[in-house]
Amino acid sequence: MEMTFGKYKGKTIKEVYRRNPSYFSWMKDNGMSNKPEYQEFIVTIPYEHPERFEWEVDIRSEYQCWKCKNIMNIFLMFNPEIENELRSGYPIISDLAYNKPKSLIPFAKEYGVHLEERYSKVTQSMYVMHICPHCKMHQGDNYVVEDNEQKTDLVRRMRIVFDNGIWREIR
Numbered sequence: 727m728e729m730t731f732g733k734y735k736g737k738t739i740k741e742v743y744r745r746n747p748s749y750f751s752w753m754k755d756n757g758m759s760n761k762p763e764y765q766e767f768i769v770t771i772p773y774e775h776p777e778r779f780e781w782e783v784d785i786r787s788e789y790q791c792w793k794c795k796n797i798m799n800i801f802l803m804f805n806p807e808i809e810n811e812l813r814s815g816y817p818i819i820s821d822l823a824y825n826k827p828k829s830l831i832p833f834a835k836e837y838g839v840h841l842e843e844r845y846s847k848v849t850q851s852m853y854v855m856h857i858c859p860h861c862k863m864h865q866g867d868n869y870v871v872e873d874n875e876q877k878t879d880l881v882r883r884m885r886i887v888f889d890n891g892i893w894r895e896i897r
């Protein structure tokens with residue numbers, strides 16, 4: 727999609743973000759968040775540059791490992807700018823499937839969630855996924871992040887940002 731107005735008219739959303747990342751904050755601050763250009767921005771760019779955006783995180787308990795059947799905590803991420811009706815019941819659809827940055831590994835650990843980069847036969851690639859703390863088996867994002875059909879309990883909800891090389895909670 728190309729911009730239809732303003733000083734970047736004719737440029738793609740990606741190109742505008744590359745040239746001037748704060749342009750979209752400016753749009754939002756000036757009441758233009760309902761424009762299709764802004765809507766396109768929020769559903770694409772945060773997924774390509776997750777460390778440059780704020781995310782909401784739900785830590786949920788009672789997730790059952792497919793291998794050993796013990797329960798574990800999971801770390802689900804949501805784009806705060808997008809309304810998600812499939813966040814609280816089940817199934818749960820969360821964001822950044824197959825696409826979590828490695829910088830989240832030490833942060834999730836602080837909340838008792840073991841993430842690790844492992845090879846997936848499903849995607850035939852390496853990505854950061856949940857690891858069962860009991861049997862160390864990985865749990866694919868297709869079951870945990872993309873389409874989670876288990877009944878789990880919300881333990882904690884927070885907003886996070888990547889700042890000076892580490893993720894931290896915004897209070």
Ligand SMILES: [Zn+2]
Pocket residue numbers: 791792793794795796858859860861862863
């Ligand atoms: Zn297990």
